Amino acid sequence: MELMQAVEKIRKFNRYYANLLGKIDQEIYHKPFPLTEARVITEIYVRNGCTATEVRETLGIDKGYMSRILQRFEEDHVIRKERRADDQRQYVLYLTEEGKEIYHRLADDANREVGKMIQPISKSDQAKLVTSMETIESILASEAPPEVMIRPFRPGDVGYVGHLHGKLYRTTYQFGQMFEYYVMKGLTEFMLDNAGGNLWIAEVNGQLVGSIAITRSTEQVAQLRWFVIDEQFQGLGIGKKLMDTAISFCVEQGYRHVFLWTVNILETARYLYRKYNFSITEEKLNAEWTKSTIMEERWDLELTNQEA
Incomplete structure (x- = not known):
């Protein structure tokens, strides 16, 4: 396949998948936690002890916007900060008990909506879908490490x-x-x-x-x-x-x-x-x-x- 054909097919798939996820996100993410804030909560939960920079770079969030999100989360007792043991200048982030409850509610809502999306699909096609997604993730994640x-x-x-x-x-x-x-x-x-x-x-x-x-x-x-x-x-x-x-x-x-x-x-x-x-x-x-x-x-x- 020519490079430009591959690029066009990838972009076409991205548009389709972005629209599909957008419909799901509208059902899941609403006030007081829109999509970006929900992604921050999820990233902090999964990493369980990460810096704001790590979360920001992973999710591609503007530095100022990230700072405002974390300030609000701290004021609402969603997250807590601890100084890094090996570098007292930096803080690591954790979810509070209240923050963990919020994450689990978001995860349950997401699971419900994704379940509704794939329920009409046959089990064999569900398996193909999951395998295809795993293949995409594996190929794109195998890019060369920084030299x-x-x-x-x-x-x-x-x-x-x-x-x-x-x-x-x-x-x-x-x-x-x-x-x-x-x-x-x-x-x-x-x-x-x-x-x-x-x-x-x-x-x-x-x-x-x-x-x-x-x-x-x-x-x-x-x-x-x-x-x-x-x-x-x-x-x-x-x-x-x-x-x-x-x-x-x-x-x-x-x-x-x-x-x-x-x-x-x-x-x-x-x-x-x-x-x-x-x-x-x-x-x-x-x-x-x-x-x-x-x-x-x-x-x-x-x-x-x-x-x-």
């Missing part, structure tokens, strides 16, 4: 690293211009002299999403710097790939020790540093980067037990 690639930096990448730091730390942690200056100053120095070091870029399907670097402190000591990942691409194992690349490079270069500086509010990164056996060796207060004072931390790792 994650770690590569050495190229011309133009260093500016991106500075941009990502400035954007992420400003929007997520309210860091000011002094922090961005600190990052850009270090990157400029790296561009002038990167002997004994390297900078790597993380890509997802060709899109730049993160970085990590090693710079030489002394002949035997390296510093890990500019470790950052776009928050939209967390959960793909990018942090581990970047850390493995940097540590392996240190071992290959004959460094016996590597250290890094971070701040105590970066829980996700600190969790990863612990997994790689880094330990805190120094702390100092910093009142320059944010409106409130934060704690800078030095983390160190001995490489004498690492194998090249």
Whole structure:
């Protein structure tokens, strides 16, 4: 079958199925829970401990609209929020007992309407229908996972690293211009002299999403710097790939020790540093980067037990 024929048939089926589901939805979803809100309730019930971002991206809901839905649900005691154990900046969502009752009512209504739709169909055709749906789901769900690639930096990448730091730390942690200056100053120095070091870029399907670097402190000591990942691409194992690349490079270069500086509010990164056996060796207060004072931390790792 030619590509355009396949596209037209798929679009024709989509129009038919969307109209069919629309008629069912009109019977099921009504005030106070229209279709989108019902889908949010269902997603939270099925995932049972998910972030708002996960639900929003799965359902393709506008960020502002999603925020209003969750605010209303919280006020009406439909959902409850809990801080994530591994990242205190994020909340996970659960249905309350009242929310679970609402979900079960919606599910019962949906089952009733779908049952009415397929009741006139013979059992053999029902089986064909279900099998066809399973086939569609299986084929479309088997698309290739995101391609994650770690590569050495190229011309133009260093500016991106500075941009990502400035954007992420400003929007997520309210860091000011002094922090961005600190990052850009270090990157400029790296561009002038990167002997004994390297900078790597993380890509997802060709899109730049993160970085990590090693710079030489002394002949035997390296510093890990500019470790950052776009928050939209967390959960793909990018942090581990970047850390493995940097540590392996240190071992290959004959460094016996590597250290890094971070701040105590970066829980996700600190969790990863612990997994790689880094330990805190120094702390100092910093009142320059944010409106409130934060704690800078030095983390160190001995490489004498690492194998090249």
